[in-house]
């Protein structure tokens with residue numbers, strides 16, 4: 302296990318900068334997830350750590366060694382690729398043994414290392430097969446096995462689950478998590494799937510257009526997103542946004558839009574007053590919008606017109622038209638009868654609201 | 667009723683088409699085969715008469731020039747295949763994996779060579795070869811063949827490597843290989859079915875090649891295709907001997923068709 306440090310790391314293709322001054326300290330044994338939309342530079346960042354891509358500026362350290370000019374084979378890392386990248390002409394056993402053989406490990410040791418890994422991943426019956434004789438999930442497991450037999454300093458994962466179907470993906474996610482316990486290793490995991498980011502990461506790094514937007518634990522990212530992008534990217538259904546006007550009446554501040562008014566608690570009002578803007582963006586998580594009438598006076602009511610309902614069995618998700626914008630409300634009891642086009646009463650607890658600057662889209666705190 | 671008639675008509679058209687294709691492709695070869703086992707007196711009326719003989723084969727195999735030509739063609743095809751594949755694999759890999767001005771100019775060069783009609787370089791080559799003193803030698807024949815193969819097959823080779831996901835090589839780099847090792851131990855074995863198919867095509871194309879053989883080879887290094895044409899003499903054409911030689915020359919292609927076809931198709935579909 303080693304720590305990994307990225308200091309002002311930049312990647313340019315020609316004059317086009319695809320990764321901007323990335324600073325990231327990954328502790329030994331930590332599992333960090335890089336997440337972001339397609340093309341945001343997460344793979345590029347990972348490939349720079351792997352040494353498959355040279356860096357245009359900055360410093361990368363693995364352990365206490367600067368690896369800027371160290372070729373991949375000498376970085377003591379292992380990587381799982383999106384398409385598994387198994388050696389097509391080799392058996393599963395040879396695939397697993399390849400890295401150790403390159404390092405001139407004695408064959409008896411190789412056999413025991415491979416056996417240990419195959420037992421862990423349930424690959425024993427497949428050792429003599431070639432990759433094309435394996436299902437996608439099995440190939441993925443071999444790719445994981447190829448990582449763990451080597452016992453490297455760092456694991457790198459580039460969207461390892463995105464070629465699997467939803468059910469298998471959920472299963473492999475759990476296996477990767479279980480594997481973490483058995484083979485604790487510093488890991489960097491790239492995905493565009495926010496569920497993977499939330500469930501696997503000790504810390505999550507959200508990226509967009511080559512810039513890091515926020516670094517934090519999954520709960521920090523979810524509960525205190527640094528800006529509107531992070532707020533909308535993490536969470537499903539996505540956070541609802543609405544442009545509101547802040548109005549003060551008799552010392553009470555409220556966020557208002559047409560047919561919509563929520564009175565704000567004192568601390569929040571203080572923060573917003575300090576910020577100064579009249580028009581701000583209000584963010585509400587779908588699960589914070591509740592159906593019906595608040596049981597005590599901590600909630601603010603508003604009404605909306607139902608456009609679509611989605612029955613999921615465990616919950617209901619409904620889309621509402623509120624003050625000319627669409628809002629999603631989730632975690633509505635599946636038994637609640639809601640019919641499209643009906644006008645319904647909803648409420649929200651003002652303490653759960655988030656505010657973002659209208660221009661910079663940064664969270665107002 | 668009408669549907670039934672249409673159905674019959676469609677079947678008839680299908681049968682006729684198959685027959686036509688068969689006649690066009692198999693007909694000439696059948697005539698060639700029959701001619702090769704007819705005595706010299708029977709070649710103009712091959713569908714008449716019942717004298718058949720293998721003497722034509724015996725006779726051509728006793729002509730030292732035919733045997734020598736076959737040997738020469740074999741040596742030339744084999745060495746051209748080995749040497750051009752060596753270059754083509756490197757060139758195809760480079761074109762597939764690397765960018766830069768060297769790659770671009772190489773690409774442009776082979777592209778230009780491909781567009782120039784083949785026949786327009788044969789005569790200049792004759793002059794070059796005589797000037798260099800390699801006219802009618804293995805080297806003089808080998809070099810143009812290699813050049814042609816490299817130009818034509820680099821593209822196919824590039825296609826094979828394009829079809830191999832480079833992340834396999836990245837995995838190898840991380841698994842402890844150098845760049846060369848990743849190519850040699852991972853990309854090359856993965857491209858092997860394609861390379862084998864290309865080797866067969868390469869060998870056959872040199873074996874069957876006529877224009878270079880006609881212009882660049884002479885008495886010292888006769889080749890099978892040009893030798894075949896020499897049965898056309900001032901006193902007439904010895905069709906029976908020519909056909910026997912042609913049948914012999916067809917054998918490698920036939921063997922490939924029978925035994926190697928599946929392999930070639932699998933390789934080219936890679």
Ligand SMILES: Nc1ncnc2c1ncn2[C@@H]1O[C@H](COP(=O)(O)OP(=O)(O)OP(=O)(O)O)[C@@H](O)[C@H]1O
Nearest residue numbers: 314319337338339340341342343344345346492493
């Ligand atoms: N060889 C290259 N030349 C020029 N631009 C490139 C090259 N490779 C990647 N890019 C650009 O760099 C940016 C980041 O690419 P990267 O592969 O890191 O994205 P990503 O976040 O992994 O996306 P995805 O989720 O689609 O894999 C993209 O805009 C891409 O177009």
Ligand SMILES: [Mg+2]
Nearest residue numbers: 343344345460
């Ligand atoms: Mg990517």
